[in-house]
Amino acid sequence: MNSVIKGAGYVLVHTPDMVLHAGTTQTTEKIVNPDSEYLKELPNHIRSYEDVVAYMPNQTYIGNMTPEELAEHEQPWVGKNMENAQRYGKFGEIMPQDEFLVLMQVCDVFELVYLDKAFVSATKDKLAADPVIGEDIMAKVAEGIDGAEIKRLVDEEHAEPLYHMGNLVGCVKRAHDVDVNLSAHVMFENIACKASSVLALLHAVKAAGIDKADVEYVIDCAEEACGDMNQRGGGNFAKAAAEVAGLVNASGSDLRGFCAAPAHAMIEAASLVKAGSYKTVIVTAGGCTAKLGMNGKDHVKKGLPAIEDVLGGFAVVISANDGVNPEINLDMLGRHCVGTGSAPQNVIGSLVAAPLAKGGLKITDVDKFSPEMQNPDITKPAGAGDVPLANYKMIGALAVKNGELDKKELASFPAKHGLVGWAPTQGHIPSGAPYIGFAREDILAGKINRAMIIGKGSLFLGRMTNLFDGVSFTIQPNSGAQAEEGVSEEKVKGLIAKAMKEFAETLMADADAE
Template sequence: MNSVIRGTGYVLVHTPDMVLQNGTTQTTERVVNPGSEYLKNLPRHIRSYEEAVAYWPNQVYIGNGHPEELRNVPFPYFETPKAGAERYGRYGELMPQDEFLLLVQAGDVFDVVKLEAAFVTATRKRFTADPIITADIAARVSDGVALSEIQDYVDNEDAEPLFNGGKLVGCVKRAHDIDVNLSSHVMHENLMSKASSVLALLYAVRNSGIDKAEIEYVIDCAEESCGDMNQRGGGNFAKAAAEIAGLGNASGADVRGFCAAPAHALITAASLVKAGAYKTVAVTAGGCTAKLGMNGKDHVKKGCPVLEDCLGGFAVIISANDGVSPEINLDIIGRHTVGTGSSPQAVITSLVAEPLERGGFKIPDIDKFSPEMQNADITKPAGAGDVPMANYKMIGALAVKRGELERKDLAEFTEKHGLVGWAPTQGHIPSGVPAIGFACDDILAGKLKRIMIIGKGSLFLGRMTDLFDGVSFIIQPNSGKEESDTVSEEQVRALLAKAMRDFARNLMAEETAE
């Protein structure tokens, strides 16, 4: 039987100071053009926490709205705050930066994160009041140190400063004197990814209703990679996050594949569970500080707020079939192979048309497609257009070419089978997976029968190959009852054996009667 999705977690962390200090667009600008008008104007385009919470796409991401509701929100979305917006949502929360820094420190096991004592005192009560933060995690937060000690680390030991509201409140120390892979910059990136992954895991476990001890394996699929000079990407984020989240019965490993990694990881998790290697597997990913304010120059130039001001995280719990939860159909897997080619038509054919054809379906048989779900509020000012819509047009055009859709129905197809993008541009986060929470809810409610999750990735970014990448899979209603009504091979063999025995007995009875 197919593996099922038991629960999901989706979290955001508002990190305005990290936009200024850690996003690569800004760090590069400070090196190349430190006196630029962009850097001077940027602080005026940074949103407050309240503005980030009230932002429609953020509310949708954490489950306080449905993607379909975005169709009725005037564009650009940032001009229409969501009434009654809340920090906590169905799937997770939007955590403020100050509390997140305490979570980062709680997850630090090598004493490289230092926070000012006064900052810890001012923030601790709110942090521990968060209902998802366990007592064990809260107890890991230290009392902090003097600001002078932090300043000394920053000034003399190349520590990465941590700011809140423009004020120095902590730092991340380097973990080695000469190893660039353990520099303060890399440690900062990795610790932020780890902490946001922990937050997502906590929500996914809560939302699935399972005990933490049930999780036997964790797969991390974020874009960061940890290691030292002898193994730069050795890992293991998965086990590191599982430790802090309290998943004491879990092992784990990392899966990397740029933006396609979450889809790869979910297929891997579903396969491990279906094979019986593990009963319950968590797939998780934290955020990417490098991508904060990635399109900031275009946003500032066009008078928009800097919308890439949040780290994103998600987690999905996969388990053995319970007869109720939505399934991942492992019989219909799309693959962009080495020989596929990188043209848009070749990519969509390999990820959508070919697997559906093997499964006996046509493109319009899928209720919804979830490819790259980037928020157009972010991508349009940067000149990238509406990314989800571009994907839906390609899928629809392919359906027309294959004779599965009338040309006159193409415009309707994009709305009927598409979703409006709402995901933050955190690299791996938008690639298909933001729709899983809504998909499972809608399938359980009988609103959807099939949704295809499409993960796509740019392998050429690593300069190892110029190939494209991608995989896809289908989520569908649970077929446990249907499968239980069918006859297994063992049952067939047993029935045949019984029939042979009955035949032999009848034959003997007839011979005796004669």
């Protein structure tokens, strides 16, 4: 029986100071052109926490607005704040930077993250008020150290500074004097990724209504890598995050595949559950500080805020078939093989048309496709266009080519079978995953019958291959109850008993006749 999606958590973390000090666009600019006009102007384009919470794509990400409701508002959405916007949504929350810094300190188990005493004192009660942050996590909050010692660590010990509202409030120490894989900056990136994953895990467990002890395995599919000089990228983010989240019965491992990793991880998790290896698996991913302000130069040049000011995170709970929740159909998996090639038509054919053909389905039999769901507010000013719309146009064109869609219906295909983009450009975060929570709800409510999640990745970024990558899977209504009824042990026993009884009655009737 197919595995089911039992719930999902989606979180954002507003990190304005990290945009200025950690995003690679900014850190690189400080090296090559430290006196640039961009660096001078950028601080004037940083949004407030209130504006970030009220930003409609962010509200969509945490579930307070549906993609359909977002689509009703004219683009661009920046500057058109949602009224009565809330920090918490049905899927998760938008956490402010100060609380997140304390959560990062909680996630540090090697005494690398230090925060100012006064900052901790002023912030810890705010973090404690978060409904998913329990006493077990708050018990790990350290008192903090003097601000003067933090400045010394930054100035003399190569520690990575941590800022809030422009003020130095902490630092991340290097974990090794020589090993660049354990440098202060790498440790900062990894701990931020881990902390945002922990937050997503906590919300996913809450959304799924399960006990933490029910989780048996965790798969992390973010874009960071942890290890030392002897095994850079050895892992394991999954188990590290599960430890802090209190998933005491869970083991775990990391899966990496650039932007396609979430789709790969979902297929792996569904397969493990279907095989009976584990009953409950969570796929999780934290955010990527390097991508903060990635397109900042274009945004500032056009007078826009630095919209890439949030870390993203998500977690999806996959469990054994319960006869209720939507299934992941493992009989219709799309995959970009080595020999597929990188031509757009070949890519879409391998990820969309080919797997549907296995199930005797047409492209138009899928109600909603979720490929790369980047927010067009971010990508359009940077010259990348509307990424989701471009994908839908290609899928629709393939449907026309295959004779499954009339050419006159091509223009309406994106609105009917697609979604507007609302996810931050955090690499792996937009790649199909943002719609999984909505797809589950829409299928349970009978609004749609079938959704396809498409993950695509640029493997050439690692300089190991020029190949492109991609996988896809389909989510459908639960058919487990009916399937179980047809093959259950009790049903089989009953049929056998009935047959034996009828056979015995036949023998007796024959004997009487003789």
